[in-house]
Amino acid sequence: MFSRQGLVAVLIISYTSTIQTANDEDTSKWVQQTFNNATEDDIDLTPTGEKINDLDCITDNSEVGTCVVYYLCDPDTHTIIADGTTLIDMRQRQCISYLDVCCGHKSILPEETLTTTQKQPNTNPHDVIKFQEELHTTPATFNATFSDDKMEKNLHSSVAEHFSSQCGWDVPSLFVFPKNDSAIYANYGEFPWAVALIKKKPTKTWSPNDYLGGGTLIHPSVVLTVAHKVDKINAQKIKIRAGEWDTQTVKEKHQYQEKNVKRILIHPHFFKTSLYFDVALLITESPFDLAAAPHIKPACLGTSLPSPGTECFSMGWGPDFNNEDKYATILKKIQLPLVGSGDCTEKLQQSRLGTYFRIHSSLTCAGGIKGIDTCQGDGGSALVCPIETKNNYTRYVAYGLVAYGIDCGVADRPGVYANIPAALEWINQEMIKQNYGIGTYTA
Incomplete structure (x- = not known):
């Protein structure tokens, strides 16, 4: 003892399990390489301060993009986030760092030419009301209508706030890889x-x-x-x-x-x-x-x-x-x-x-x-x-x-x-x- x-x-x-739990073969190689890089010598845990890697790459939409850190790339459009919203799961392995993804440039436009298209929310009003009841809140807590993005954002914000106020919950909004026990x-x-x-x-x-x-x-x-x-x-x-x-x-x-x-x-x-x-x-x-x-x-x-x-x-x-x-x-x-x-x-x-x-x-x-x-x-x-x-x-x-x-x-x-x-x-x-x-x- x-x-x-x-x-x-x-x-x-085993390494086989690593391949099974990764997104694809490239992912497993990156993860395995990361795990095996450490040596028995002194390890410096001080952040290295490396810069975002500006290498050309090909996005999932087969367009030329740039390697950016994963949470700066919109998962739906595969373009660089300009307004600071959302996080994504890692998808590409063309970039040097496993925390970088290949992201296009369409969202980077001059401010005077930037136009917005209203996106239909995928939130069901009945689901919203049900969740409100679970939180012991009233509909007035959600200061939005069911017909715009604000409704969906407020719902997600309220969900996150509810879980963050209690012990023991994980934080899936921060996940880098797909959830996998x-x-x-x-x-x-x-x-x-x-x-x-x-x-x-x-x-x-x-x-x-x-x-x-x-x-x-x-x-x-x-x-x-x-x-x-x-x-x-x-x-x-x-x-x-x-x-x-x-x-x-x-x-x-x-x-x-x-x-x-x-x-x-x-x-x-x-x-x-x-x-x-x-x-x-x-x-x-x-x-x-x-x-x-x-x-x-x-x-x-x-x-x-x-x-x-x-x-x-x-x-x-x-x-x-x-x-x-x-x-x-x-x-x-x-x-x-x-x-x-x-x-x-x-x-x-x-x-x-x-x-x-x-x-x-x-x-x-x-x-x-x-x-x-x-x-x-x-x-x-x-x-x-x-x-x-x-x-x-x-x-x-x-x-x-x-x-x-x-x-x-x-x-x-x-x-x-x-x-x-x-x-x-x-x-x-x-x-x-x-x-x-x-x-x-x-x-």
Whole structure:
């Protein structure tokens, strides 16, 4: 049994799966190249500041275009957005950066010659009224008619505002790739609560030795993580990075934020030898600015564990033990089924833990699929399970934190996670003591 030290969560999956989850063969090549570029040398997470690539390319409409960052290209007309509206999924792979797409120039016209054509909304009035009722609003909330674009924009804005005000929802409006649960990488905005714990250094250069592990944002000023990552370190030596996705580029729609840690709270029953109650709260010196960051938001915390077999996810930037432990640069995700305590105990007894081993009530299990697992360096990352899907949004609840395992990716050998519901009473008590309350992470 060992603690998971180093970088955050990793998805263990074959190259075949990469091809299956990508848009096409070119996409899989770009993603594979991106994942394999990192080395064991120091990795600089400082944004590179590269410029948008102005290379000629051919659009989906077979016209000459220019490579622009993905969210600047209108998905319907394949022309560069001039008014700042909409985001798109990545479609082309002719551009040097995988976050660039080929986009035409028809929308770039002199202001005096620019004309507009009214577009018929595809919103059904009955759907609008139904959604209003779900939000407990009245039709007056939507200050628009059913016959123009303003109606549709107001509806979409109200939908986004509704979900952004609650914990645990993903942000599909930020997605770069098509939504796919079996993908080997997380979408931008898919797990907006995922944060990185990093040792503070005079420079922005970061190496694996500086990376402490993963964490989960539960309040603008509070991060939940495992105690064994932070019980022997001074709070003033840690910083939290939220809103990260691709560590090697600044082409995401929004940039990450970093905050220093001022206080570490360890669960009073934490027992490091066996990692019982392996839970800690990190209090930041100042809150993250969530109003200016739709890609950063709190997770929901579960009150009781779902049934065994429930499909859940972990996420992070950890090394791939099936690929020479090379570090990923894009946030990855791991799909794992929950495993009941009795079944987990029996399976782990077959390892070196022996027949007397029992899973403690402060721990839970997930995984046991060959080649798919969290591993060394993944400690502190959340284990989340989907509880609701609505209007293409998915809501997740965190039930665990990566704690330990016996080897990595071995069939019928689940990983062990801190049981969040078992520690929730203590978490609530500490949050109330800090005058933060529990509303930010309550589903």
